[in-house]
Amino acid sequence: MTRRRGRGQVPRVNSAYLIQLAVSAVAVGLMIGLAAWATRGRGAPPLDEATARRWLADEFPGREVESLWIATDGLGALAKSGDRALILTRVGDGYAARQIDWSKALAARAQDGRVRIALADVTAPKAVLALGVWPPKELAA
């Protein structure tokens, strides 16, 4: 946002540039604060089944959801679709969706009601879902 470039010369880092940069940094802080104020109390509601199904349909078109578990804190969901596990985790007021082998999801263990599932993805390394007892009794081998 703050750049100093002259005609026929390489950019220079001088005190004017540093002042501009500092002012921009303060402005960034101000805008973030303003966004926090403006969105206070307006975050996404806890995930419910209908919303989860809509997200799954958008993210994994054509995949049938056989079983669906919604996190008790409403911050994500896990679905079984054939040999795949479809996973939603909350980011901001939206969700990130990933799929892994169902056997890997089933192998995850719950600790204090939270299931940690490795997603092996740089942009979504793991999902932590409050699913209570895991694996579910009806599916436990």
Add this chain to the structure above:
Amino acid sequence: MKGFDPVTLATPFFIITVILEIVLARFGALKAQYETKDTAVSLTMGLVSSVAGLLTAGASFAAAMWIYQHRLFTIPMTAIWAWILVFLLEDMTYYWFHRLSHERRFWWAAHVNHHSSQHYNLSTALRQTWTGGLAGTWALWLPLSLIGFPPAMVLIQKGVSLVYQYWIHTEAIRRLPRPIEAVFNTPSHHRVHHARNPRYLDRNYAGILIIWDRMFGTFQPELDEEACRYGLVHNLGTFNIVRVAFHEWIGMAQDIARQPRHILGWLFGAPGWTPDGSRDTSAKLKAEWAARQAATESEREAA
């Protein structure tokens, strides 16, 4: 025109308009969705990007100056026709830069950052890459200096383009009058560019003029029946700024380390390319979408 830089001049305008968009949206006066962490990431990406840009700006400008010494023509910076020409040529260069940045993973690794927000507001415009200089795409502008446009002139026009593209990152403006939508890149056209709906993927690469997309077959109008869903095909599951800034470079390095004999594919294949086709490319997503459309269509006809 010594030291004239459109981006620096426009920075106060960027700040004021983001503030206005947030406040007016808060009171329901216009359509805009902000999320605090998302905004923080976008603005931090922008701020650091301006510093990162400095690191390579010197080298790229020096390269342009060197090429300019071997120019074919001498184009005066004072002539109006020269500005019209540089406007058109720079804008076409931008189109191809942008298309390359989406169609080949090595350049996508730098450009992906601009697309990783699930929101579309003025702060999204400032979500800029830190690794653009590393990707080397600045070399695409060198031919302009070889033709004979002074490097400073090219730099100014690049700045004008960047500033132009700022204001189109908004949901507050629905459609502009037809003649404008026909010729210029607008909020509506660029929303499509930021959308992850299969039919909208890899469309509308324009900088200032949308005519290049119309000419080169990548134009897609925004459709009332299909609202834009923003972000990446696989949206980020984290706001960790280091992951946000470098994830595609890291992913590419991991792929190369795992299967080095496919290095050319990993580097220069389409984003999502794999030797076994196990991930999603936009071509695959578009084809699957078209097949689903055709299936629903024939079902409807049969009924």
